[in-house]
Amino acid sequence: MADTKAKPGLLLDIRNLRIEATVFPPGEAPKNIVLVHDVSLTLEKGKVLGLIGESGAGKSTIGLSSMGYGRGGVRITGGEVLLNGRDILKGGKEGFRKLRGREVCYVAQSAAAAFNPAHKLMDQVVEATLLHGTATRAEAEKRAVALFKKLSLPNPETIGERFPHQVSGGQLQRVMTAMALCSEPDLIVFDEPTTALDVTTQIDVLAAIKDAIRDTHVAALYITHDLAVVAQVSDEIMVLRHGRLVEWGGTRQIIKEPRQEYTNALVSVHEIEHAEQKPGATPFLSVKNVTAAYGGSHIKVLKNVSVDIYPGQTLAVVGESGSGKSTLARAITGLLPPEEGTVTFDGRPLANRLADRPKEDLRQLQMIYQMADVAMNPRQTVGTIIGRPLEFYFGIRGRERDKRVAELLDEIEMGKGFLDRYPAELSGGQKQRVCIARSLAAKPKLIICDEVTSALDPLVANGILKLLLNLQQHEKVAYLFITHDLATVKSIADSIAVMYRGEVVRYGAKSKVLTPPFDAYTDLLLSSVPEMEIGWLEKAIKGRRMASAGN
Amino acid sequence: MSSPILKLIAQRVALGIVLLLAVSVLIFAGTQILPGDVAQAILGQSATPESLANLREQLGLNQPAYIRYFHWLGGALTGDLGTAMSSGQDIATSIKGRLWNTLFLAFWAAVVAVPLAIILGLIAVRYRNGWVDKLISGLALASTSFPEFFIGYVLVFFFAVKYQWFPAISTVYDGMPFGERIQAIALPAAALTLVVLAHMMRMTRAAILNVMQSAYVETAELKGLSAFNVIRKHAFPNAIAPIINVVMLNLAYLIVGVVVVEVIFVYPGMGQYLVDHVTKRDVPVVQAVGLIFAAVYITLNIIADIGAIVANPRLRHPK
Known part of the structure; x- marks a missing residue:
């Protein structure tokens, strides 16, 4: 291809990506904000890179940029996105359409919302394959059924005849993975694919996705806010915050020896020490x-x-x-x-x-x-919202109410400055x-x-x-x-x-x-909570005593 | 087809029948409340108390109202709509030809208007907020905002008087060749199309824009579908229920609301028939036409409801 700088084996090479959006704050002039600040990343064929961070970190925005897609007026304003050695940003609308659904596929957070309720699953699964003409309908459907089997969906031969509302959330998420794999892309963007699921279902879907990635040798960008989840599937992890790169390294290094303070905070986030209180004499x-x-x-x-x-x-x-x-x-x-x-x-x-x-x-x-x-x-306003129960239950009004509202704001560690704010202005x-x-x-x-x-x-x-x-x-x-x-x-x-x-x-x-000893369900529930441990997934699947209800 | 759907449809149909009966009561009661009765109307100035009493006896007007109602309803159900006072003709016979004329006009107006409105709506969504969208919306709104008689006369002025492509008066008669018939109704059908177009077009646009926010539309875009195919294959099927509703409302308007257009073009349809007999205070005809219009309206709305039910995959394919 034209760009010879690309290394062999390199699938995706994002260089100094800058993404901007125009926001319309109430009562102010529209302004430009930068969502992603000059982020670079590379992904080799068949590898999985986890993008992790809190909401607003720009992980989905970066993931979708590999398909040249920006949600709701988001614009790519700088940098290069080299996919298979060519800069896709120079391809224009036609170029994007040719690569979407063929070279790069997308798995959304909520498959329940991402499937069209009006069409059968099979029609949607093979749609991209047929659109890009990479297989005949019969071949595509055969491929889809094989993928349904690989993702251990029940009744793989007939599940395609069903409509989205007839299938459970965990199953839909796997059908969506099959949909992404069906057109045999080089790269799949997984955008929080298990976040909306129950823990006991998440583990099955996670295992299915991991197996499918391994067997098809597809590369993946795996976007999530849950480090324990991404640790199970990724080769490398990139930590993002406010659209900037924080840390990028091998999975083991990130979760065991984080070099940045923020990564460390993410890794150790769940631990609050809370001593159990003994139950009193009488319950109220x-x-x-x-x-x-x-x-x-x-x-x-x-x-x-x-x-x-x-x-x-x-x-x-x-x-x-x-x-x-x-x-x-x-x-x-x-x-x-x-x-x-x-x-x-x-x-x-x-x-x-x-x-x-x-x-x-x-x-x-x-x-x-x-x-x-x-x-x-x-x-x-915040003041009215907090003051309302004071008036309603206690009849406190006027200055006394304002004083009490200020105290309550203090208790929740927010200052008086928030009194006149509206909910939309809060995080x-x-x-x-x-x-x-x-x-x-x-x-x-x-x-x-x-x-x-x-x-x-x-x-x-x-x-x-x-x-x-x-x-x-x-x-x-x-x-x-x-x-x-x-x-x-x-x-x-x-x-x-x-x-x-x-x-x-x-x-x-x-x-x-x-x-312990646990009953079967509590055991399932406890063993399904992802742990920040490489190899946890395989161990947990092996040790299970009952199947989860979501399947 | 599964049983929950059949149950829902049966419910709608039953509801429609009940509604039609209620409307028939209202129509009957409304004409009873008017001062004077048929006997008085027939005899007019020459009425004497004796002749009035005789005629009332003869027409059965002395019977209580509910008996006369059931008599009238029974007649209507068996196709006997009574006799027009003004002409003494059988109403059912004179309505038959006119109803057919009205349906013919409405049908051809709908054949043009419905697909045109939906296609324009799809195009407006495809180029939303651009100049194409604004042009379509603007023209459609303008055509709806003009009163239909104005549109009618403008069409007559250009296409009948100036260019003489179509006749200004839409005379049709039995045995008229199809082509000539179509030529005769071209102008009234065009006027009707322009009147109903905007409503359906705007609703199509709004209903589709509503589903364009959905995650599955994004999924379709990320499969590489072209913008128009995303709208046609993924947005439109999910917007169909509100569109069917507004289409049916407009079809009903094409049948029961054509009064003004029929009068302008002197078209021998139901609307003109109704207007003629309202001026003559011919109560049996007004009742009969009112009942037919109500039936048309209710039927089309039932069809809209059923269409919306059938369009919902959750009802069509239960778990």
């Missing part, structure tokens, strides 16, 4: 034999669930999606009245229905949600802090935290967890902490309830629940 909230169902008792989502919460302590409820964790919260708060069983609070039963509960009971139970940005009114972590302050304003005995750190970057999530622990010490508030993330559980819980298909399968003090 008891859930007794609660059964609840949606759609007129057809689908039982909670079956005979009993748990206790002690003052000032944390009960963590863990399980995968669909296990009934959030439904338990809905039953406790009265949003979904239980069909059987009772919820006792301070020695007296709580009314089943939310509408029948007095204001005082409502005040004692507050909630924080996963998506902080949709849990706040976008047209109210993800700050939004969640405001939600915490709002729930604290009611001076509740219990705060139900529903996946409050799941949408946050690890370092930010870590800060939120530390804040929650501090507040618990000061305010003596108890938490019902719903999560699918076992690392979080270890950091914050005093007792743990493991849920599986609507039932509590294991319940007790943290130390007891996390000590």
Whole structure:
């Protein structure tokens, strides 16, 4: 090809890549921001490079640049992207279309959203192959079925006849990998391919992707924010932050001997020491034999669930999606009245229905949600949002309210400067802090935290967890902490309830629940959490006693 | 075809029948509330109390309203729409030819307007926010904003008077050759097309733009599909439900809303028939035409609902 500088064996050579976007801040003139600052990388044929960093690090933007693609007005303004020895940025629109789906394929984070709901899976899997004319329809379909088999999908011969909504999330993610492999590309960009999955499903998909990469000798850019995951599949890891290169090295070096402080922070992020508190004499909230169902008792989502919460302590409820964790919260708060069983609070039963509960009971139970940005009114300022429970529950107004709001802002480690800001002007972590302050304003005995750190970057999530622990010490508030993330559980819980298909399968003090012997499900859950250890994946797959439900 | 879909469709059809019955009650009640009755209208100035009573007896107007309603409804269901007062002719017979004329005009207007609107919508999305998009949207909006009589007269002025390509008056008669018939309705059909085009085009554009944000559209782009194929293969099938709805609304308008256009072009359709008899206060005809228009409207909306149900793969292929 024209560029002879390329080394043999080199597939992708990105040189001084600069990517910019125009942003339109409210009330200001549009301005240009640089998303990626002169990043260079190389990838050899058949190798896997992990791109890792928090949101806004530019990892997806860099990954997509290898296909000449920019999301939502993002522009490549500098540098070269050499693929197979030629600069693809000089090829123009036609050039991009010829390489997309042929030389480079893409696997998106949420396959459930990335498949077109109107077409059968097979039509979508072979679409790129047929478009670029690299095989006939019969050949492409044969190839697809072979890939379905390789990715250990059930019924590989017929799964292509199904529509996306008829297949589970973990399976769809593997079908999407098959779709990327079907046109036999040189490079696949995996963009957080397992992030949206349950841990127990993630491990299967991860193993399938790893095998497929090895057997097809395709090269890959593997984008994720989870170092433990990327350590399983990558040959090399590149750490990015704010669009700049932090560190680039072999997988072993990055996770064992990180040279940069930031990499070190990422590697050690999950470790919070939290000494377990012994349960007190009497719980203040008891859930007794609660059964609840949606759609007129057809689908039982909670079956005979009993748990206790002690003052000032944390009960963590863990399980995968669909296990009934959030439904338990809905039953406790009265949003979904239980069909059987009772919820006792301070020695007296709580009314089943939310509408029948007095204001005082409502005040004692507050909630924080996963998506902080949709849990706040976008047209109210932080001051109004935090002040509202003070007015509603205590009738505090005027200067006294403002004083209390300032105190609460202080408690969540945000200054008075945020009083007049709107939610849209806050970062993800700050939004969640405001939600915490709002729930604290009611001076509740219990705060139900529903996946409050799941949408946050690890370092930010870590800060939120530390804040929650501090507040618990000061305010003596108890938490019902719903999560699918076992690392979080270890950091914050005093007792743990493991849920599986609507039932509590294991319940007790943290130390007891996390000590063997385990029941089969808890074992699966614990062994599925990725560890920052090369070779963990193979060991974990081998040691499993039951298959995960997502398959 | 699976049972949940059949159940949904059966529900829609049943709902449509109930709705049509309710509308028939309203039409009947509405004409009853008007002062005077048929006997008075027939006798006019020459009415004496005795002759009125006699005629009422003869026409069965002394019976309670609900009995007359069921009598009228029973007749309508068996194809007997009563007799026009003004002419004494059987309404069903005179409507038959006119309904066919209206459907003929609506059909050809739709054959041009629907594909044109959808194609223009697709093109507008392809070149969204560019000058092509703005030109299409602007012209379509302008054509809708002009009153239909204005468009009608402008078309007559240019194509009938100045260039003399088409007749200004759309006379059709039984046994007219197809080609001549088409030539006769060309101008009213063009006027109708211009009236309904923008609504469907704008809806197509909006519905497709809505799905252009989806992750699967990005997947299609990253497979290397051309911009137009991304829209046609991946965006359009998912935008079809709202498009069907607005298309059906406009088809209904083509049939029941053509009054003004038919009058301008003196076209012997339902609209003109209705206007003629409203001025003559011929209540049985107004009732009959009202019932037919309601039936058309409800049927097309049921078709839109069913179309939206069938277009949804989740309903078509349950888990």
